Amino acid sequence: MANMNLYSRGDKLFVITNMVLIGLFALSTLYPFIYITSLSMSAGFEARAGNVILTPVGFTLEAYSKVLSEPQFWISYKNTFIYTIFGTLMSLILIIPGAYALSRPQLYGRRFWNLMVAFTMWFHAGLIPFFLNMRDLGLLDSYFGIIIGFAVSGFNIILLRNFFEGIPQSFEEAARMDGANEFQVLWRVYVPLSKPAIATVALFCIVSRWNGFFWAMVLLQDEEKIPLQVYLRKVIAELSDDEEFATSLLNASYSVETVTASIIVCSIIPIVLIYPFLQKYFSKGILLGGVKE
Amino acid sequence: MSSDFDTAGSPATETLVVNAKESVRERRAAQIQRVGDHLKREWQLYIMLLPMVVWLIVFLYKPMYGLQIAFKDYSIFKGVANSPWIGFEHFQTLFSNDQFLRAVKNTLIISAYGLLFGFPVPILLALMFNEVLSQKFKKTTQTIVYLPHFISSVIIAGIVITAFSPSAGIVNTILGWFGVDSVYFLTRPEWFRPIFIGTGIWQEAGFQSIVYLAAIAGVSPTLYESAVVDGASRWQMMWKITLPSILPTIIIMLIIRIGNILEVSFEMIILLYQPATYSTADVVNTFIYRQGLQGGQYDFAAAAGLFNAVVAFILVMTANAISKRFSRTSLW
Structure with missing residues (x-):
C-alpha cells in the first residue's frame, strides 16, 4: 500500500491526520522515559518541587554518584548478570535438545511428550505448591535455584520444535551419509539452520531473566544474592514509604525522586543497548510460537 | 484376560x-x-x-x-x-471469606475493563501503522511503541509511582496548572483500576499490534487494486477491506483473551497496590501471595490457587476448542 498514489484531498487529509495521531502516540510512549531521565539529572530540590517537566532542571549528576557509590547496587547488578547469563545458557541447554527430540517423527510416544509440554501451558499448580517444592528441594536463597527453577517454558519449547519441524529432511541427508549421530546432526545441521529461532528463544530468556522480579523477591532473602529488580523495588518502596527518611535524604543536590530515577535509568540501559536485536527477533518469535497450522 | x-x-x-x-x-x-x-x-x-x-x-x-x-x-x-486429609474445609472457608470473594470480583472487573479498553487499541494501532506512507516514519514510531514491552514491571511501576507522586509527580504538576489540588492517586481506591489498566495499555498495546500487522501483511493486494479502480478512498479501504480481512485474527485474539480472563498481571499489582487500595486492587493471585507466601497459610492459599487454576484451565481449553473450530487453526 505504501507506494499507492494519493487520489483525493480526503486521502491526503486522512494520511496526515493518521501520521499526527501515530506521532502523538509514539511521543506519549517515549515521554515517561524522557521524564525519568531528566528527573535523574535534575537538582534534588527542583525535583521535589515538581519543577521537572521535560528537560533537567539544575543539571547535576549527584544522584548517579549516590547510586553508583552504593555497594548493594553493584552486588545486585552483578547478580542480575549472573542470573541472565547462566539462566539463559541453562534454558538453551535444556530446550534445544529437547525440542529437537520432540520434532523427530521416529520418536516413540511423540504425542505423549508433546502433550506433557503443552499441558504445562494450560495448567499451573500455582504459587504455593511451586514455592513449597522449591523449598523442599533446598533451592531457597540459592543462585542455582533461580537459574534452574525457571529454565524451561512450554512456549519456548514449542517455538523451537515448530521451527525444527519446518526444516526439510533433505538438509540432514549429507550429514547422515557421513555417519553423523543425532547429536552431530543437531549441532551441525539444525542449530546453524535455526539461528534466528534460537536467537529468539535466547532473547526471550534474556529479557525475562533481566526483568524477573517476583520469584527472586519470594525465593531470595539474602541481600548478597538479590538481583537488580529486587534491589530497585526495595529502594523505591523505602523511599516512597518513609517520609522521614525522604526528608533526611533531601539536600540541595539529590532527592528521593532523582535517586529513584537514576537507578531506573541504570537498569534500563542494558535493555536499550540490546533493543535493536530484540526488535528484530521478537516480532518473528511471537508469530512463530503463537499460531501453528 | x-x-x-x-x-x-x-x-x-x-x-x-x-x-x-x-x-x-x-x-x-x-x-x-x-x-x-x-x-x-x-x-x-x-x-x-x-x-x-x-x-x-x-x-x-x-x-x-x-x-x-x-x-x-x-x-x-x-x-x-x-499431613492429614481434611476434605473440602479450606474451600468452605474460602467461599465464605469476604476478601477472597472480593479478589475474585476484582480479578473479573479488572480483566473485563482491560479487555474493553485494551483490546481495541492494538488493532487500531495496526490499522494506523498500515496507513503510514513513509517507511522511515513507520519504522521509527514502531521502534518507540514496542519499547515498553521490554521494560520490567518494577521499572514501569517505579515510573508510575514517581509520575503520580503527590509532591513531585508530573501528573499533579500538570493538574496544578489548572488549579486542581494535588491528589495522592495511588492511595485512592477509585483511581487504582484506571491507572493499572492505562499502564498496561501504554506498555503492551504497541507490541500487541505486531500480530495484527502480520495479518494485514497477508491481505491480498488485488483487493486494494480493484477498490482503487472503483474510486474508494483510503479511509473506506481501511474499514471495508483491511479490517474485515483481519477479522479472523481479531476473533482468535479475542477468544484467547477471554480464555485468559483470570490472568491479571499480579506482579504489577503487587508493585502498585497498598492496603488503602486493596478494595479495588486485590486480585486472586495477590490474595494467594499475601495469605500463603507472606502469611504462611499454605494449605488455604493453595486451595485458592487450585480453584483459580481449574477455572482458568476450563476457560483456556474452551477458548482453544472454539478457536480451533472457528479457524481450523490450533493455538498450540
Whole structure:
C-alpha cells in the first residue's frame, strides 16, 4: 500500500491526520522515559518541587554518584548478570535438545511428550505448591535455584520444535551419509539452520531473566544474592514509604525522586543497548510460537 | 484376560486358546524386539529428551502433586504426603471469606475493563501503522511503541509511582496548572483500576499490534487494486477491506483473551497496590501471595490457587476448542 498514489484531498487529509495521531502516540510512549531521565539529572530540590517537566532542571549528576557509590547496587547488578547469563545458557541447554527430540517423527510416544509440554501451558499448580517444592528441594536463597527453577517454558519449547519441524529432511541427508549421530546432526545441521529461532528463544530468556522480579523477591532473602529488580523495588518502596527518611535524604543536590530515577535509568540501559536485536527477533518469535497450522 | 480363556472348556477351544496365547506371546516378543531395536538405534533422542522431561516433572508436575495440600491440614514438619486429609474445609472457608470473594470480583472487573479498553487499541494501532506512507516514519514510531514491552514491571511501576507522586509527580504538576489540588492517586481506591489498566495499555498495546500487522501483511493486494479502480478512498479501504480481512485474527485474539480472563498481571499489582487500595486492587493471585507466601497459610492459599487454576484451565481449553473450530487453526 505504501507506494499507492494519493487520489483525493480526503486521502491526503486522512494520511496526515493518521501520521499526527501515530506521532502523538509514539511521543506519549517515549515521554515517561524522557521524564525519568531528566528527573535523574535534575537538582534534588527542583525535583521535589515538581519543577521537572521535560528537560533537567539544575543539571547535576549527584544522584548517579549516590547510586553508583552504593555497594548493594553493584552486588545486585552483578547478580542480575549472573542470573541472565547462566539462566539463559541453562534454558538453551535444556530446550534445544529437547525440542529437537520432540520434532523427530521416529520418536516413540511423540504425542505423549508433546502433550506433557503443552499441558504445562494450560495448567499451573500455582504459587504455593511451586514455592513449597522449591523449598523442599533446598533451592531457597540459592543462585542455582533461580537459574534452574525457571529454565524451561512450554512456549519456548514449542517455538523451537515448530521451527525444527519446518526444516526439510533433505538438509540432514549429507550429514547422515557421513555417519553423523543425532547429536552431530543437531549441532551441525539444525542449530546453524535455526539461528534466528534460537536467537529468539535466547532473547526471550534474556529479557525475562533481566526483568524477573517476583520469584527472586519470594525465593531470595539474602541481600548478597538479590538481583537488580529486587534491589530497585526495595529502594523505591523505602523511599516512597518513609517520609522521614525522604526528608533526611533531601539536600540541595539529590532527592528521593532523582535517586529513584537514576537507578531506573541504570537498569534500563542494558535493555536499550540490546533493543535493536530484540526488535528484530521478537516480532518473528511471537508469530512463530503463537499460531501453528 | 487370560483367566477368562482358561475356563472356556472344550479341547478345540483349548488349542485355539493356546494358539492365541502363543501368537500374543510372539507378537509381544516381536514388539519388545522392535522397541529394543528402536532404542538401540535412536537412544540418543531419548537422552536429548530426558533432561527436559526431568525438569518438567521436578519443577512443574511435582508441584501439581503438592496441590493435594489444598485438601489437607498442611504442616511443614509432616510434609505434603503425611499431613492429614481434611476434605473440602479450606474451600468452605474460602467461599465464605469476604476478601477472597472480593479478589475474585476484582480479578473479573479488572480483566473485563482491560479487555474493553485494551483490546481495541492494538488493532487500531495496526490499522494506523498500515496507513503510514513513509517507511522511515513507520519504522521509527514502531521502534518507540514496542519499547515498553521490554521494560520490567518494577521499572514501569517505579515510573508510575514517581509520575503520580503527590509532591513531585508530573501528573499533579500538570493538574496544578489548572488549579486542581494535588491528589495522592495511588492511595485512592477509585483511581487504582484506571491507572493499572492505562499502564498496561501504554506498555503492551504497541507490541500487541505486531500480530495484527502480520495479518494485514497477508491481505491480498488485488483487493486494494480493484477498490482503487472503483474510486474508494483510503479511509473506506481501511474499514471495508483491511479490517474485515483481519477479522479472523481479531476473533482468535479475542477468544484467547477471554480464555485468559483470570490472568491479571499480579506482579504489577503487587508493585502498585497498598492496603488503602486493596478494595479495588486485590486480585486472586495477590490474595494467594499475601495469605500463603507472606502469611504462611499454605494449605488455604493453595486451595485458592487450585480453584483459580481449574477455572482458568476450563476457560483456556474452551477458548482453544472454539478457536480451533472457528479457524481450523490450533493455538498450540
